[in-house]
Amino acid sequence: MDLKPYANYLRAGSAMIAGLAIGLLATVLSLNAGYGFNSLRAGPWTSWPHIGGADIDPYARAVISRSGEAPLGRDQGLAFIARTDSDGAPLDGACDYRIVDPLPAARYWTMTLASPDGRLVANPTERYGYSSVDILRKEGGAFDIDIAREARPGNWLSPGQAQRFVVMLRLYDTPLDIDSTPDPNSFPKIVKLGCA
Template sequence: MLRNVLLACLALVIAVGGGTLSAWYAVNRFDGFGALTVGQWTGHPEAGTPLSDPYAKARAAREGAFPLGSAEGLAFYAYSDEQGRALDRRCSYTIKGNSPNSRFWTLYAADRSLIPLTPGMNRLPALHSRQIFRQGDGQFVVLVSPKAQPGNWLATAGAGRMVLVLTLYDTPVGSNSGLVDMTFPAIMRTGCDG
């Protein structure tokens, strides 16, 4: 009798614990179905549409996110550099390359909850495509660092992990049929103060 009660309790603990952990993982860590990954950048073209999967809907509801519609634009997130190391606010990075086809884009750093970092006074919290300096071949170089940098500088502050958010507005990338240039800038770590 006692053995049956213990087995029932064990099954209940496994069911409740496993269900809770799987729900937490699905809402917090799972990228969802239909993720579009190019290099270090990951976007969700179906977010904000009726085709969005239930996990993406739950994550958006939990975070209070309001994703752009498919005709408006698409946000891409980078959590690591080209070597697979998590992005750290105390480190410096070089983002180099071209952005995919879009009418306008923005780039900013955020914490892991996707809340934009506030780098402090006299520092720009974000960059956009119409304010950056470009090289002769059209490529750009953005320096992400807590310390002042020459040229295109995206300031960060604090300690801990961060996410780079590249939002493309009026872009055909989400409905890519193979005819759209899918090159994204590379993210390289250049130094670290921690």
């Protein structure tokens, strides 16, 4: 029996299966890589200002559909996420950090701790963040926030038992220009104080 005619079918079937596997792998990688294109970076902070508008790209639309989140509209404000400290090291629940102002101009802001997938970090204090209204300020208006498992005086957030976490900064009614690179010096610094 001559198998040569079947060899072409076998090669074509193998190519289709390989193409399908590569396509699925590329889709999974792109859905886990963030919100697609057009990110806005300032030091450790990253925002995707177009995800709340009509010009959202297909990758960002897929990520939002998958997560079920409702992003801020561009006329409402901007949401920034920091996954690393200001030196570029990933945020680690076993380490202590200090977030030091300044902040870009905004009518109102919030800063919260979340898991890498966006859920609030469970902690014994049930304090998940601060806002421009309830933060304790120093003389002159400056502030800092300590992130540590052990209680600290002043503005303190606990990452609980989380191994990894992110810091989310939302700026409401901000004049920040999304078409130019923002000045990293106008964003809070995330300074690692030490690790357990």
